[in-house]
Amino acid sequence: MKKMLMATTAAALVATGAFADGHSKEVKIGIHFGFTGPIESLTGHMADGAELAIKEVSDSGMLLDGMTASGMRVDSGCIDNGLAVSNGERLIADGVAGIVGSDCSGVTGALLQNVAIPNGMVMISPSATSPGLTTMEDNGLFFRTSPSDAREGEVMAEILQERGIKSIALTYTNNDYGKGLADAIESSFKAIGGEVTIVAAHEDGKADYSAEVGALASAGGDILVVAGYLDQGGAGIIKAALDAGAWEQFGLPGGMIGEALPANIGPDLNGSFGQIAGSEGPGIENFEKMAEEAGFLGASPYTPESYDAAALLLLAMQAAGSTDPAMYKDKILDVANAPGEKIFPGELGKALELIKAGTDIDYVGASAVELIGPGESAGTYRMIEVKDGENATVGFK
Amino acid sequence: MDFLNAIVALANYVLIPGIAYGSQLAIGALGVTLVYGILRFSNFAHGDTMAFGTMITILVTWWMQSVGISLGTLPTALLALPFGIMGCIALVLITDRTVYKFYREQKAKPVILVIVSMGVMFVMNGIVRFIIGPDDQSFSDGPRFIISARDFKRLTGLDEGLGIRTTQVITVVTAIVVVALLFWFLNKTRSGKSMRAYSDNEDLALLSGINPERVVMITWIIVAALATIAGTLYGLDKSFKPFTYFQLLLPIFASAVVGGIGSPLGAIAGGFVIAFSEVTITYAWKKVLGYLMPESLEPNGLVQLMSTDYKFAVSFVILLIVLLFKPTGLFKGQSTT
Numbered sequence: 001m002k003k004m005l006m007a008t009t010a011a012a013l014v015a016t017g018a019f020a021d022g023h024s025k026e027v028k029i030g031i032h033f034g035f036t037g038p039i040e041s042l043t044g045h046m047a048d049g050a051e052l053a054i055k056e057v058s059d060s061g062m063l064l065d066g067m068t069a070s071g072m073r074v075d076s077g078c079i080d081n082g083l084a085v086s087n088g089e090r091l092i093a094d095g096v097a098g099i100v101g102s103d104c105s106g107v108t109g110a111l112l113q114n115v116a117i118p119n120g121m122v123m124i125s126p127s128a129t130s131p132g133l134t135t136m137e138d139n140g141l142f143f144r145t146s147p148s149d150a151r152e153g154e155v156m157a158e159i160l161q162e163r164g165i166k167s168i169a170l171t172y173t174n175n176d177y178g179k180g181l182a183d184a185i186e187s188s189f190k191a192i193g194g195e196v197t198i199v200a201a202h203e204d205g206k207a208d209y210s211a212e213v214g215a216l217a218s219a220g221g222d223i224l225v226v227a228g229y230l231d232q233g234g235a236g237i238i239k240a241a242l243d244a245g246a247w248e249q250f251g252l253p254g255g256m257i258g259e260a261l262p263a264n265i266g267p268d269l270n271g272s273f274g275q276i277a278g279s280e281g282p283g284i285e286n287f288e289k290m291a292e293e294a295g296f297l298g299a300s301p302y303t304p305e306s307y308d309a310a311a312l313l314l315l316a317m318q319a320a321g322s323t324d325p326a327m328y329k330d331k332i333l334d335v336a337n338a339p340g341e342k343i344f345p346g347e348l349g350k351a352l353e354l355i356k357a358g359t360d361i362d363y364v365g366a367s368a369v370e371l372i373g374p375g376e377s378a379g380t381y382r383m384i385e386v387k388d389g390e391n392a393t394v395g396f397k
Numbered sequence: 398m399d400f401l402n403a404i405v406a407l408a409n410y411v412l413i414p415g416i417a418y419g420s421q422l423a424i425g426a427l428g429v430t431l432v433y434g435i436l437r438f439s440n441f442a443h444g445d446t447m448a449f450g451t452m453i454t455i456l457v458t459w460w461m462q463s464v465g466i467s468l469g470t471l472p473t474a475l476l477a478l479p480f481g482i483m484g485c486i487a488l489v490l491i492t493d494r495t496v497y498k499f500y501r502e503q504k505a506k507p508v509i510l511v512i513v514s515m516g517v518m519f520v521m522n523g524i525v526r527f528i529i530g531p532d533d534q535s536f537s538d539g540p541r542f543i544i545s546a547r548d549f550k551r552l553t554g555l556d557e558g559l560g561i562r563t564t565q566v567i568t569v570v571t572a573i574v575v576v577a578l579l580f581w582f583l584n585k586t587r588s589g590k591s592m593r594a595y596s597d598n599e600d601l602a603l604l605s606g607i608n609p610e611r612v613v614m615i616t617w618i619i620v621a622a623l624a625t626i627a628g629t630l631y632g633l634d635k636s637f638k639p640f641t642y643f644q645l646l647l648p649i650f651a652s653a654v655v656g657g658i659g660s661p662l663g664a665i666a667g668g669f670v671i672a673f674s675e676v677t678i679t680y681a682w683k684k685v686l687g688y689l690m691p692e693s694l695e696p697n698g699l700v701q702l703m704s705t706d707y708k709f710a711v712s713f714v715i716l717l718i719v720l721l722f723k724p725t726g727l728f729k730g731q732s733t734t
Binding site for chain 2 (some may be wrong): 024174198200201202203205206207210211212213214215217218219220235243244245246248
């Protein structure tokens with residue numbers, strides 16, 4: 001029996017060794033997004049965005065010594081920490097060199113603590129925006145191409161003030177993302193002299209939100225700000241508020257911006273406004289064109305950020321000359337920030353070449369990447385207003 | 398004027414939603430109570446039976462919408478409802494033949510049947526998710542409001558709006574019709590009387606020549622119809638999502654137990670007690686009191702007994718209180734202890 005065990009173990013070891021060898025010319029990037037769950041209508045485009053960058057790098061043939069790159073998608077569930085961690089471990093077991101993800105703030109924290117730090121794996125999230133992640137101990141392994149919600153709170157407060165709104169009622173989805181964002185909006189709006197009549201949580205996945213809306217309506221306020229998810233309770237709250245005639249205008253932070261919301265709610269949503277991380281300029285224009293050719297929606301929220309996250313991982317590997325996370329994690333800030341030659345979407349091949357030649361680069365990408373603090377985006381926001389049933393961009397901040 | 402505003406605000410946020418929700422719970426609880434009274438076990442699969450019947454109704458509704466059949470201003474789902482009921486009847490009768498009959502013939506204890514019904518619940522749960530998926534489905538059509546809050550404000554000149562949804566009125570009307578039919582059936586027809594006799598005393602009923610299998614079959618048919626109607630009304634009024642139907646099990650059972658399980662009248666009363674407790678305890682009274690009280694006494698806080706997060710906890714607590722102090726419920730049903 002003992003011999004048998006030894007033999008099988010040895011065989012397994014040899015086999016894994018052989019596998020590892022066979023794949024050494026390929027670098028795998030994990031794509032850890034919530035393909036099921038509250039933002040499932042966004043994650044398909046996001047993953048397409050990340051894979052577009054990976055394919056671009058792979059096709060250029062310039063990565064390290066002509067290595068190819070491929071993406072591996074797993075589900076984070078967005079709000080399911082157990083699922084997120086076990087799928088994260090699957091990525092590690094499959095030998096990925098870096099992770100693009102996760103998407104929602106709660107699972108991103110869980111993935112960082114339970115998978116990335118113990119295994120020394122680098123992860124870049126395109127969409128986790130909780131302020132809590134800024135201060136989380138990360139051993140230099142965690143970055144994000146999206147700004148912290150603390151910044152979004154300031155931006156939202158400014159927009160509200162510009163529109164002459166004096167008081168708001170605030171409801172948030174009961175998790176890390178919702179709570180963090182609601183805190184940020186509340187403190188920023190109060191700091192500039194606004195009044196917050198009530199801050200109340202709502203649970204996702206309920207059929208009926210009339211009770212929640214009843215409480216919010218009692219407190220009053222010029223508009224209702226819904227820091228929730230567009231596929232979940234956020235949409236339910238807006239529907240119930242419209243049904244009860246409690247509010248006609250809504251403030252919509254990032255999680256509520258998406259094509260699905262005006263489509264679901266209908267013309268009553270016209271005139272509501274909000275903001276989402278996003279930028280203007282040649283970067284996003286190029287990217288949207290490339291996305292269209294590849295057959296997905298480049299303007300979909302957090303899709304440019306996903307492209308940038310994957311691009312940054314691969315450029316940093318090139319700069320470090322290694323796919324070892326411990327080696328390339330220190331290079332991410334170098335390639336993302338000035339000084340250096342500006343790199344836009346579609347120029348990843350050129351960037352790899354420049355790095356190989358020893359030239360410094362400044363990756364701008366699709367979302368005007370500029371990493372500050374412990375490695376998070378400084379953040380520009382697209383101001384959105386719902387007009388004729390569509391999310392129209394009315395400016396940048 | 399302030400007084401009117403207070404009444405309108407109360408009606409808009411408490412009375413109308415409470416009545417609609419209460420009717421939905423009442424029809425659901427009637428199904429549970431019939432199974433308990435006649436088949437003598439707590440049917441945990443009831444929420445998912447509702448989901449299954451509603452799913453068939455939705456599928457037929459979609460088909461009707463695609464070929465252009467409609468009921469004018471009323472939702473097409475009402476036309477599809479009979480098909481949903483038929484599908485649901487087929488499902489529960491098959492379940493009864495293949496599962497429950499075996500245990501009934503063995504004279505299994507009620508607690509075993511409860512566990513069996515949980516198994517059935519998981520299977521039905523899976524079937525529904527497999528066919529229609531776990532997501533929200535929308536199937537209502539026709540005008541959404543009889544009067545919308547905005548129009549009401551314009552018409553009356555009050556500060557508060559009163560929105561009445563078409564589905565809320567349909568719910569209440571359907572509930573009244575269904576309950577009237579059920580009571581007529583139970584009290585006036587031969588089959589209904591044999592059901593009540595079987596429920597009161599099984600052995601005596603058997604001795605007087607009542608065919609037990611027939612009673613069981615009729616019961617399941619009625620239960621399936623009630624479940625489908627309750628589920629469809631809830632789905633029309635709110636939204637259809639398999640998971641929320643599973644969650645409905647708790648308030649439905651609370652309704653049945655509060656009213657006195659096994660008593661149809663109690664199920665209806667229980668439905669409204671639970672619905673109004675949930676709504677009033679979690680409602681923030683600031684607005685209503687603000688209109689009613691003189692300015693100096695106006696409340697600063699929200700005057701909310703409990704956050705809306707604890708909505709389901711309310712049914713739990715009421716369930717516990719009733720079981721502790723009055724296990725037979727308001728209308729003297731069979732004791733659950």
